[in-house]
Amino acid sequence: MVSEKLIKILVFELLEFAAFSTPTLVIVEQFATAYQTTMGNPEKTHYWLIVSCSIAYVASVTLLIWVPIKVLLFKKHRFTKNIVGWRPVMMMYVILTTLPSFSFSIAVTEVQKNKNPLPSTLPDLPVSLVLTSLIVVDIIEKLRIYPLKAWQKCNEDRHIHTTTLHQVKTVTDQVKQQEENTSFPQPARRTEASQPSAESTQNPSPVLEEPQEPSFHSGVLGAMSQQDHRAQIILWSFVLWSDTIEMVRVAGHPAVYKSGWLYPVYIFSFISLLRIILTPQNPLHNSLGIFLQDLPFVIVRLSLIIALGTVTPVLGLCKNILVMVSYVYFNYFSKFKALSTFETSSF
Template sequence: MASGRLIKLVVFELLEFAAFSIPTLVIVEQFATAYQGSRNKAEKTHYWLIVSCSIAYVASVSLLIWVPIKVLLYKKRHLSKKIKGWRPVMMMCVVLTTLPSFSFSIAVTEVQKSINGSANNLPDTLPDLPVSLVLTSLIVVDIIEKLRTYPLRGKQKSHEDTRVHATTLQRIKTVTDRVKQNEGNPEPPQPAQRTKAPAAVTRGPAPEQAGPQEPSFQSGVLRAMSQWDVRAEIFLLSFMLWADTVEMVRVAGHQAVYKSAWLYPVYLFSFISLLRIIFTPQNPLLNSLGVLLQDLPFIFVRLGLIIDLGTITPVLGLCKNVLVTVSYVYFNHLTKFRIFSTFELSSF
């Protein structure tokens, strides 16, 4: 009987390969259908030629790139340990699947414009299924790559237990350091002297602010509802992380966008924002890359869309991009200047 680890590996690899290959086939088939509409509809030569090219493309990149890299990462563990800060599997998905899919999505619109003679004769909305399939497949691969280090069976430690354990270790370390310091530098007791408070005190590390007390449930329904597991949170955070990009791509299906030249910057900056998925979740550069690759470009794209076409994109999205960018610049860079460097404790 196959072990659970082997079953997990096979299921994960099949899901990743499906997410890698299916979006390209679906998008190219949509392009073939649109292109066939510009030709003789009774003759299916162009349709099957385009579909066969898409199958050949997926087969080629799978056999020449996907499978060799997968085998290399599985067999050569020492090579995979040397890869730090980025994920080869996500890079292959972004470059070999997402980029061609977005390109053919734009090509479908251009073909429909040439068939109808003008942008005014295009349908009111573009089908949402192909684009949603591309982003969903990319998120699924991201979730699988994060889940590889976790077992799928058994109970994980709760967040409360982990927090208590980390706090206990920190306190033990602090007490130990103080004891060692006192043993290494013994000083005779000195009489207490009354001194004046100095005008300027040397700044030490910022004191930790006490947050609001959180409730703790030990039994009953509330305890069951307060359970927390990192494996379930991976699914939640993975979809929430790309909600802004999903909304931007959805705007591309609006008739006022894909009938105009705004279609190109929307798809371009949406793809650029997806480049963050290549980096590991613990990469220190991920926060700054999120601002540079997503929030900052989306400010200009959304602002231009609102000025030119109206509120087809939510104003809430623009506010989110502005607030995230401003808060990142302020707390990470402006607070280093003297005028913003004074640490204050809230009295509430």
């Protein structure tokens, strides 16, 4: 019988290949249809020529790049161990699928500008298909290390809560020890084990007072409070790219695609997708999110609002500004001595 691991690998590979090839074929077919309609020629010579070129592109890229790299990743474990901090599969998808799809989406827009009358809105299928396929590939790459049948509880909250309690206990013990030493002076013993380091006494770790959360272990509430890390991967994979999805959808607005603002919207949206190449736990992931997404989106959204009005939601602009300011403040400004005084709040 076929093993469950082999079935899992086959299903994942088929889904990834479908997500890799489908967006390019669909968007190029829409470009061929728009071009054929604009030409007004009853013969479909140009249509089938463009479609055949897209099929040839997908087939050649699959046989020359996609399949060899996939085989190399499965067979050569030494090669896989040397890949640290980035994901080759996501890089192939971004360069070989997302970039051509965005390019042909712009081409479809330019071709439809020659129509009379102009369409009121652009079709949403290309954008949704490309980004959905990208998210699907990202989810599959994250789920590879997890079993699909066994139940696995998410222990992130419990780990954070345990770590916080450990920090509170450690700092409390240090404070009590210092009070005892000041109230009952004893001869000093110069032992390395008993003396706390200068760094720990001068800069104690902050004690965070978090609100107590209820815990349910049985009944309906216990069933509703169950958390699985695999389900959260799927949830947060869509939430993570909601800002980019909203930005690309702005390109379908008539005031945007009829003007030159179409190009910066697509260009900066593609740039924001480049951080998906990194692994989820890469330390540079948050910084690149600021420099590749939030900062460019602030410039583009602010320019669109000034030039064309509220074609893009103001909420998205506020989100980008708040994320940038909070990242810079808490990671850099809070380290200054004038702002590094520790305070606790009882309410």
